Amino acid sequence: MFNLIANIISWIFIIILAMVGAFIDKKNVKNPSIFALCLMAMFVAMTVLLTNLISYSFAFFGNQVQLNFGQFILFISGMLFGPFYGVICGICSDSIGAITNIKGAYSSIFTLDAAITGFAGSAVFFFRTNKYWYWKMVMIYCAQFFLISFFNDEIWLWIVFGKGYALSSLMIKLIKYPIECLIYTNLTSLVFLALFNILDHSLYNDYWCYKNGGRLTFKKSKKDNVVEL
Numbered sequence: 001m002f003n004l005i006a007n008i009i010s011w012i013f014i015i016i017l018a019m020v021g022a023f024i025d026k027k028n029v030k031n032p033s034i035f036a037l038c039l040m041a042m043f044v045a046m047t048v049l050l051t052n053l054i055s056y057s058f059a060f061f062g063n064q065v066q067l068n069f070g071q072f073i074l075f076i077s078g079m080l081f082g083p084f085y086g087v088i089c090g091i092c093s094d095s096i097g098a099i100t101n102i103k104g105a106y107s108s109i110f111t112l113d114a115a116i117t118g119f120a121g122s123a124v125f126f127f128r129t130n131k132y133w134y135w136k137m138v139m140i141y142c143a144q145f146f147l148i149s150f151f152n153d154e155i156w157l158w159i160v161f162g163k164g165y166a167l168s169s170l171m172i173k174l175i176k177y178p179i180e181c182l183i184y185t186n187l188t189s190l191v192f193l194a195l196f197n198i199l200d201h202s203l204y205n206d207y208w209c210y211k212n213g214g215r216l217t218f219k220k221s222k223k224d225n226v227v228e229l
Contacts, residue, residue, distance in 0.1 A: 003107065003159055010108040014091065014115045021083030021119060024126075025208060029084050036081065036207070040089055043077040046070070047093035047114075052101040070097075071117055072188045075141060078121020079192055082208030086118030109156045113148045120144035125209055137192075138185045145181060149173050 022029045028036075051070030074093060078086025094114040098106055124137045150173065158166040196209065 006156065006159055007106075007108040010112040014087070014108070014112050017115050017119050018084060018087045018091075021085075021087050021122070025082040025084050025122075028082055028208065032085070036085075040077065040081060040085055043073060043080075044089050044093045044096065047073045047077075047089070048097045048100065051093070052097050069187070071114075071145075072141075072184045072191070074114055074117040075121040075144075075184075075188055076192050076195070078118040079124050079137070079209050080195065080207050081122075083119050083122040085208075086120075086122045087115045088118070090114030090116070090118035107156055107160075109152055113152055116144055116148060116152075122208055125211060134189055137188060141185050141188060142181045145184070146177070149177060 047070040049070075050073060051068055070093065074086070074090055077089040081089070091111055091114065094111040098110075120140050120143070123140050124133060127136070150170065154166050154170055157169050192209075199207065
């Protein structure tokens with residue numbers, strides 16, 4: 001019963017996120033390019049692959065730290081395609097992942113996690129200027145990862161496995177959190193910068209990250225509209 005209620009509440013929040021995203025980015029929601037849609041599909045496929053099939057674990061002070069590389073790809077999808085399509089990428093990747101690699105009962109809490117990650121990525125470019133985009137990305141990534149790890153997932157663990165298991169998981173996450181944030185934020189910045197420089201800059205309207213113009217580097221230039229780190 002509690003699991004059903006959690007699923008319903010999660011989908012309500014997912015729908016709200018999608019509606020807010022569509023309202024914020026009306027232009028691209030109405031007229032997405034074929035290239036952008038294909039790129040989104042590739043991001044979804046990469047997220048499913050990296051989340052369900054490829055992961056890396058290592059021991060840290062007696063605890064096993066497992067890296068889920070699919071999450072930072074979702075965050076980048078929000079940075080590139082905006083809040084609405086970031087949420088859509090999250091929904092699609094989690095739903096496909098659940099179908100291909102489901103273990104136990106389905107829970108839309110994880111779909112909500114993916115939707116939040118996609119939406120949060122777009123928040124890096126909510127501001128009028130791209131100045132200090134890197135530090136915005138770090139703060140937003142850490143904030144959404146904290147929300148997912150210590151709130152959403154803990155609620156699900158409490159419902160399914162009980163209070164004791166949820167509390168023990170919380171203690172482990174307190175150790176893992178700073179390590180994962182350090183790794184994921186650096187991966188996000190490196191991959192995003194590579195994609196930003198590879199993509200066709202003439203197609204400004206296809207990408208959310210171009211809405212303020214300019215280009216992203218780690219240097220400041222007076223001649224070009226180059227943003228600061």
